[in-house]
Amino acid sequence: VCADSLERVTTICVPDEQAREIVGSLDGIDVLVWNGKGSAPDLVSAVDMFVPGYSTEPDPAAAFEQMPALSVVQLLSAGVEPWLGLLPPGVVLCNGRGVHGGSTAELAVAGILSALRELPKFHVAQLSHRWERTSTDGLDGKRVLVVGAGDIGARIAASLTPLGAEVTLVARRAREGVHATGELPALLPVHQVVVIAVPHTPDTERMVDVAFLAAMPAGALLVNVARGSLVDTEALLAELRSQRLSAFLDVTDPEPLPPDHPLWDAPNCVLTPHVGGGTRGWQRRAYRLVREQAMRLHNGDRLQNVVGEAY
Numbered sequence: 001v002c003a004d005s006l007e008r009v010t011t012i013c014v015p016d017e018q019a020r021e022i023v024g025s026l027d028g029i030d031v032l033v034w035n036g037k038g039s040a041p042d043l044v045s046a047v048d049m050f051v052p053g054y055s056t057e058p059d060p061a062a063a064f065e066q067m068p069a070l071s072v073v074q075l076l077s078a079g080v081e082p083w084l085g086l087l088p089p090g091v092v093l094c095n096g097r098g099v100h101g102g103s104t105a106e107l108a109v110a111g112i113l114s115a116l117r118e119l120p121k122f123h124v125a126q127l128s129h130r131w132e133r134t135s136t137d138g139l140d141g142k143r144v145l146v147v148g149a150g151d152i153g154a155r156i157a158a159s160l161t162p163l164g165a166e167v168t169l170v171a172r173r174a175r176e177g178v179h180a181t182g183e184l185p186a187l188l189p190v191h192q193v194v195v196i197a198v199p200h201t202p203d204t205e206r207m208v209d210v211a212f213l214a215a216m217p218a219g220a221l222l223v224n225v226a227r228g229s230l231v232d233t234e235a236l237l238a239e240l241r242s243q244r245l246s247a248f249l250d251v252t253d254p255e256p257l258p259p260d261h262p263l264w265d266a267p268n269c270v271l272t273p274h275v276g277g278g279t280r281g282w283q284r285r286a287y288r289l290v291r292e293q294a295m296r297l298h299n300g301d302r303l304q305n306v307v308g309e310a311y
């Protein structure tokens with residue numbers, strides 16, 4: 001058994017040459033390059049871990065058929081929704097939690113600061129060379145409610161607190177420093193900024209609905225860096241049009257947002273096209289995780305980021 005395990009080779013399949021380069025060489029681990037489409041490379045039948053490309057739309061049935069030894073699918077995204085129910089029985093799904101969290105939290109913070117300090121308004125004035133000094137709001141003393149106390153939520157809290165914000169975290173389970181979702185009706189009216197940083201699951205779909213938005217105080221800012229489907233877009237549009245709330249949205253429902261969608265022109269709404277996690281260099285972070293997971297799989301250690309029961 002000992003000799004067997006010493007000679008055992010683990011085969012992983014990554015989507016492109018850049019990925020192979022970053023993963024590098026590892027003892028006992030073969031790295032194949034294939035994105036699951038078109039003709040498969042030799043040895044694909046030996047693949048233990050398959051890593052689909054970041055923005056790959058899942059159509060994996062044909063790919064999985066050629067990988068009878070598959071035991072792990074490692075995604076590069078934190079969100080897993082499109083892959084649910086598509087994996088062969090017994091194959092473990094792991095996500096890219098941690099890869100995009102820092103940059104997504106950073107964009108949320110940028111969106112909050114930009115909205116409070118009214119950067120879009122000053123930029124419009126700049127375009128017509130107008131020097132228009134007005135006072136703006138600021139973060140100091142603001143109460144910020146972050147729904148989601150995971151990787152992104154914790155990073156947002158850690159960034160905003162030193163700038164003078166008072167941050168409240170909400171998650172499924174209450175624990176020290178974290179409130180449960182049941183407390184939202186009481187918490188929403190006393191926070192001027194609400195950030196959504198939870199995964200899209202059956203429980204969170206449209207969690208930001210008419211009642212949620214109505215509970216936010218007049219003048220409050222909604223920030224969504226998670227998934228567009230967590231927000232009832234029609235309800236948000238009504239709040240934006242009445243100018244009771246403002247929004248910073250990195251994600252929308254639908255995506256991409258069609259050119260004639262009313263959100264583009266909604267008042268006090270700044271949009272970015274789902275770029276939270278995509279800062280330059282994300283590949284290095286992502287394939288470092290793949291490298292670490294491949295070593296764990298090869299050594300029989302516990303995998304990280306196994307997608308659990310929430311889905």
Ligand SMILES: NC(=O)c1ccc[n+]([C@@H]2O[C@H](COP(=O)([O-])OP(=O)(O)OC[C@H]3O[C@@H](n4cnc5c(N)ncnc54)[C@H](OP(=O)(O)O)[C@@H]3O)[C@@H](O)[C@H]2O)c1
Nearest residue numbers: 078079148149150151152171172173198199203226276277
């Ligand atoms: N804009 C982008 O480019 C971008 C990039 C990366 C990720 N995302 C999105 O952001 C999401 C969160 O990422 P993450 O890395 O922070 O995830 P994470 O570390 O897994 O944290 C998720 C948090 O959400 C909470 N949660 C789950 N279900 C909930 C519910 N029903 N009600 C309230 N809270 C709930 C969890 O609560 P517990 O702590 O109690 O378990 C946890 O605190 C991802 O799933 C993805 O959809 C977007």
